[in-house]
Amino acid sequence: MQPTGRPPVVDVALQGSGISVAEQVDRAKVLQRLRLGDAAYRHLTRAAAITVLIILGGIIISLVWGSLPALRTFGISFLYEDAWNPVTEKFGAIAPIYGTVVTSIIAMLIAVPVGLFIAVFLTELCPMWLRRPVGIAIELLAGIPSIIYGIWGLFVFAPFLQQQVQPFLIALFGEIPVLSYLFAGPPYGIGILTAGLILAIMVLPFVTSISRDVFEAVPPVLKEAAYGLGCTTWEVSRYVVLPYARVGVIGGVMLGLGRALGETMAVTFVIGNAHRISGSLLAPGTTISATIANEFTEAVGDLYTSALIALGLILFLITFIVLAAARLMLMRLNARVGG
């Protein structure tokens, strides 16, 4: 007997095959649409990834293109001439290059040891509950925009250095042969040393956070073994943790160096923008980025503009090399940790 509302079996088979033609067409359409959508999305994302490469390529090409007039006029002497005279249109890059290098060296000389010691504090000494707050506070230093460092440096830090620190330094090192040369001249407040100190504060969080991360990645067994032999905390940090984390630390330092070399606004405020090379660290100077920031909008004439873009090209090449080296080191480290 047939239950009501239920078609006989034979009919189901017939109906099933009857519908399946239309259904299969629908199904094929939907699948086709999905396949197209998938391919489209794949190509879209691929294009976006390639755009990142195009941006870098565009930066390099536009900088080279823009600096061609200057490079054609001055040739290789652009790199070592120290004249910078917009009136006679004589331009040389050595003074800004010198300023960039010296301020970055000062910054690294201070930031690297301090950053490493902070990392030791955070991984070995600091009580657990304090680690996160202290770590975040140090990283907040990295979050403060560079223009804030600039305005603070100009109105607070430079006057402080001028009145308190620099006269002391001049008096202290005045009698010592080499150092008296480095700390000669009147205390301006602004200058190479001030810029280097501000850069040190800005670079500090980079060195600290990467050092801390690689210190934390040191296997506890190694440290425990050293402690078990009776090593002090210092000996464990110096002879076990640091050698193990060396590659990562160097990578972090290079990353910080890349930042110091390219930093613009903070330096522009406190460097004094003087195109000359002075032996004294207290004298005003200039860096590549500060020169561009100060002079670009006021540059009259194609050659002047082009010389500034050439400076930008030099800066980009220097930082590119430093950053690439840093990344390669950190990548090698990751490969080791992964493998």
Next chain:
Amino acid sequence: MAATFQSSLYASRRRRNRISMGLAFAATAFGLSWLVLILAVLLWEGFSGLSLAVFTEMTPPPGSAGGLLNPIVGSLVMTTIAVLIGTPLGILAGTYMAEYGRYDRLTTVVRFINDILLSAPSIVVGLFVYEVMVAQMGHFSGWAGAVSLAVIVVPVVVRTTEDMLILVPDTLREAAASIGLPRSLMITKVAYRAARAGMVTGVLLAVARISGETAPLLFTALNNQFWSLNLNAPVASLPVVIFQFALSPYHDWQKLAWTGALIITLAVLALSIIARTLAAQRKTS
């Protein structure tokens, strides 16, 4: 004799340890003191100049009172456009690197280049956009400013998107694939949702990064003393106004520069704290 030698060695090791651990304490105090010093001066100088007029009036000529309305609006507009351009591009690129081409050579190259762009000097980005847009169009413009900020947004978003998508468990992807979802739907409906908090964090960090950027705006958006929303003309922005006012000899302008600096810092710190809380939530859940 041997005993005294041993104990003196022991004493010197302990002394060295105490000195270096003291240095570690001192270094941390040194690092933290800068944060305190900078924030204290900023709060002091900034709050003393903070008033309603700052948010309702235009930048003044030297010697008269005024506010920061036009640079604040200019910064907001350019930041918004930069995020609107940079975020989709960054998310798509990050998607390719984490989903479609995780083991491609292209991905390795893009990751390397992206990391370099991430820490490249921002002033160079300004020069690039100057060459490509300002020099071609013949005038400074808000669009150029927004594009140069977008160039800074892209690497940040690419990086966080890729990192967050890689953290999405493969079992989720396999589950999606097992019910017949094509890859694009699997990515948009499953992977993006799983990684949403992290990706939002990346965008917030990018906004925090560009809201204080000055160098790329100096010769793209330039500056504007007056109210203007015309993006084909120079547009004022908070960082550039701070730069100009702080280096001026006028006391009123310097005061406004401090106030502007306080506004930017508070905005940036708020953004990074929100970003951190989001990231922390993701970790605990």
